[in-house]
Amino acid sequence: MAGGIFRQDNPYNTVMSRIGDIAMLSVAWFVCSIPVVTLGVSTAAACEVAREMQEDRDNGIFRGFWRALKRRFGTGMLLSLVLGVLIALGAFDLWWISRSMSGDNASILYGVTLAVFIIVAMLFAFVLPLSGRSKLSAWEQIKQSAKLAMMKPFVAIAIVALNILPVLLLATVPSAVAWVPLVWCIFAGGGTAWVDMLMIRRAFALE
Template sequence: MKFFSIDSPLYKFMQRLTDVLILNILWLLFSLPIVTIGCSTAAAFSVAMKFVDESEGHIWNDFITGFKANWKQGLPLGLISIVAVIAVYLDFTIADQVENSLPFMIVGFLTAFFLLFCLLYVFPLIVRYENTIPKSLKNSFRLGMKHIGRTFLLLIVVALELLLIFWNEITLFVGLLIGPACIIYTISGTAMHIFRETEKDPGAVSNPEKLHEHDGQ
């Protein structure tokens, strides 16, 4: 029956769902020491971006290769991400406890916005391009600002995914199995689309000034 053939939409969906499940398990296992979460996230993005390009090979081999290739940048970026989340959380916690909370709330929202845009595309960037961590963070921010509409749409989709994951105990269990990989896959799709547009201008990704000037919309 065509409905169950290898070319059917159902078969392709189930195959991709299985790939995401395997990727999520690998991400969870390699993130267990916590300090390696950045390395495993970079590795997961290296696989997810191949999903988007439909050029993936063996998930396990691709993940290990991505882990080894990006651990030097993934490790510090993971720690930076953890510190950033803690800093924003502490700011809003303080704001909730003090009488005049408005200044803390403003600082918290501005800090969260800046950090979110710095980190949103940084892992896809280090996977796809050779660059320093500071330049990758700067490029992530500039890409996010340059493609502000697309980026906000991406954030809405990710927020909906998180809402669905934490909806109840059942969705939380399912979310634990595929949630992080789904979010990584979602970000990879937008990132790859932006990268392809940006790459029309040679050197734009390696040169922050060109990223700033490139239209790309």
């Protein structure tokens, strides 16, 4: 029994190894996201590495991340730009409504705008997670994501919720700025990519 503890494939070592891999993936994702403009391609690379980990095909987290980051970098940046513009427009609309309007009409307009923003985010939910292996153009990837979101809306909303969670925490929790970046750097960044890909692979039976 004692010998089993030191076996490479015993459950404890397997779990701890996976936690370590996710932690390394989180660090890679966080560092490459610091320029902000690379947040999209960094997220796509993290999802691709997470998928390789789940398929037991990874040959080093940092090496795999760098390889995934460079693959179709231009298309990834274009997708990131489109997503960034949509997020900026949605955030500006919500800010403008909250600052310049009041009363029931403002509440209704705010709610409608938020609902539209969430629906659009759902339609784009699968763009970055699946872009790592895609050979489609940016526009074709967006159309593919929209089709998949209509097929699996609950998966799409779960992915959106996971990915905006740090933003929501920073916006609503006064002390979040002191711990959210650290948590996402150490574990939650890679963990989010891991859960995203696990849900997608199970929903669409991806191998």
